[in-house]
Amino acid sequence: MISVAQALEKVLNLFAPLECETVPLREAAGRVLARDAVAAFSQPPFASSAMDGYGVQNGDLATGAQLQVIGESAAGGGFDGSVQSGKAVRIFTGAPVPQGVDRILIQEDCTRDGDVITVGDTLDPSFFIRPAGGDFKAGDVMSAPRILSAGDIALLASMNCPFVVVRRKPVIALVATGDELVMPGETPGPSQIISSNNFGLKALIEANGGIARILPIAADNPDALRAVLDLGSDADAIVTLGGASVGDHDLVRQVATEAGLEQAFYKVAMRPGKPLMAGQLGHTAMIGLPGNPVSSMVCGTVFLIPALRAMLGLGKQAMPRKVARLGRDMGQNGPRSHYMRAQLSIEDGVLTCTPEARQDSSLLSVLSRADALLVRDPDDPPRKAGEMVPFIRL
Numbered sequence: 001m002i003s004v005a006q007a008l009e010k011v012l013n014l015f016a017p018l019e020c021e022t023v024p025l026r027e028a029a030g031r032v033l034a035r036d037a038v039a040a041f042s043q044p045p046f047a048s049s050a051m052d053g054y055g056v057q058n059g060d061l062a063t064g065a066q067l068q069v070i071g072e073s074a075a076g077g078g079f080d081g082s083v084q085s086g087k088a089v090r091i092f093t094g095a096p097v098p099q100g101v102d103r104i105l106i107q108e109d110c111t112r113d114g115d116v117i118t119v120g121d122t123l124d125p126s127f128f129i130r131p132a133g134g135d136f137k138a139g140d141v142m143s144a145p146r147i148l149s150a151g152d153i154a155l156l157a158s159m160n161c162p163f164v165v166v167r168r169k170p171v172i173a174l175v176a177t178g179d180e181l182v183m184p185g186e187t188p189g190p191s192q193i194i195s196s197n198n199f200g201l202k203a204l205i206e207a208n209g210g211i212a213r214i215l216p217i218a219a220d221n222p223d224a225l226r227a228v229l230d231l232g233s234d235a236d237a238i239v240t241l242g243g244a245s246v247g248d249h250d251l252v253r254q255v256a257t258e259a260g261l262e263q264a265f266y267k268v269a270m271r272p273g274k275p276l277m278a279g280q281l282g283h284t285a286m287i288g289l290p291g292n293p294v295s296s297m298v299c300g301t302v303f304l305i306p307a308l309r310a311m312l313g314l315g316k317q318a319m320p321r322k323v324a325r326l327g328r329d330m331g332q333n334g335p336r337s338h339y340m341r342a343q344l345s346i347e348d349g350v351l352t353c354t355p356e357a358r359q360d361s362s363l364l365s366v367l368s369r370a371d372a373l374l375v376r377d378p379d380d381p382p383r384k385a386g387e388m389v390p391f392i393r394l
């Protein structure tokens with residue numbers, strides 16, 4: 001059995017960044033920017049007012065001073081002339097600051113009578129002028145690669161970038177295997193259960209920038225499995241679920257090998273997830289996840305999310321780890337890395353990670369309420385509550 005780090009390296013070797021495509025900005029949220037985006041304009045393009053009031057010369061502002069209003073500058077329609085001492089221009093938020101103006105007197109700080117304003121006795125100390133290019137300048141870049149957030153989309157729009165170049169979304173074919181499985185909504189027979197892994201993995205894939213295709217459930221016979229694997233052969237990766245262990249009905253490795261799988265590894269020193277395998281099947285990478293529902297979700301988190309990120313051009317890295325204070329004592333760990341479902345909380349102002357008491361790999365209810373996977377190295381010694389421990393956020 002190889003370590004998690006060795007297995008991840010072998011998984012990531014199966015994947016490279018996908019090709020790029022151009023999409024309209026309105027469809028780009030959550031996509032991975034693949035080419036630097038360049039601002040076509042500065043923002044603001046001109047010095048602009050930050051408030052509603054009057055454009056004036058700072059030197060004129062003394063309590064009781066009177067200034068003559070000679071025009072108006074509104075957003076979308078500036079004032080053409082120049083403003084001399086003793087004069088003022090009515091101005092609104094976002095409007096261009098006229099020549100000669102070096103301060104905005106907000107309307108709350110003066111009174112107006114006809115075309116004359118009188119400066120009040122208290123003045124807001126701010127000048128309320130936003131300089132040209134104060135947000136960004138023409139030629140500034142948003143660097144790729146980058147997962148585009150809502151804020152990024154707003155910035156790109158402001159940069160006048162109506163289209164952006166992004167990575168194509170990786171397509172993952174999901175193959176659940178086993179005679180015992182039926183789809184949600186069907187009525188299971190006496191020894192059947194509902195297939196959950198393919199739905200959980202689809203959600204995980206799509207939350208991480210991929211497209212998941214749920215293929216028909218493959219029955220536990222070689223012909224059925226071969227046929228379904230073939231259906232996935234045009235995807236970027238085939239992910240099988242179950243049938244990976246040593247039982248008489250665990251056929252995935254045998255059938256994939258007969259179909260030409262170049263196996264990269266089989267079995268990893270981790271818990272849950274020991275019977276994980278991966279390799280290359282024709283043009284398609286293949287990852288065989290264990291069938292126990294939590295094992296498939298944990299392996300999906302530890303291996304498939306990094307694989308998706310590699311295809312999206314985001315680099316080849318393990319899932320980021322953070323540290324938190326351990327919420328309760330733990331005994332000695334066994335010889336495999338342990339990814340324990342855990343809950344995060346703030347205790348006495350400190351981020352705390354408390355592993356669930358029950359860690360059986362069939363318990364989806366425990367996974368559903370977990371926020372994190374507490375990570376323990378092989379043979380990690382007993383730990384006391386209060387020690388710092390690494391975790392992966394779910």
Ligand SMILES: Nc1nc2c(c(=O)[nH]1)N[C@H]1C(S)=C(S)[C@@H](COP(=O)(O)OP(=O)(O)OC[C@H]3O[C@@H](n4cnc5c(N)ncnc54)[C@H](O)[C@@H]3O)O[C@H]1N2
Nearest residue numbers: 176195196197198242243244245250274290291292293295
């Ligand atoms: N003698 C041994 N038995 C087992 C070993 C072992 O080393 N020696 N390893 C155990 C470990 S660890 C795991 S993990 C499982 C993995 O087995 P498989 O990958 O072959 O998975 P299956 O046998 O097909 O299924 C296991 C379990 O999960 C349920 N399952 C499968 N697919 C789904 C699905 N899509 N949705 C919901 N549930 C699913 C299946 O019904 C079984 O209950 O092997 C151990 N055994």
Ligand code: MOO
Nearest residue numbers: 272273274295361
């Ligand atoms: O590795 Mo299995 O995934 O422990 O349940």
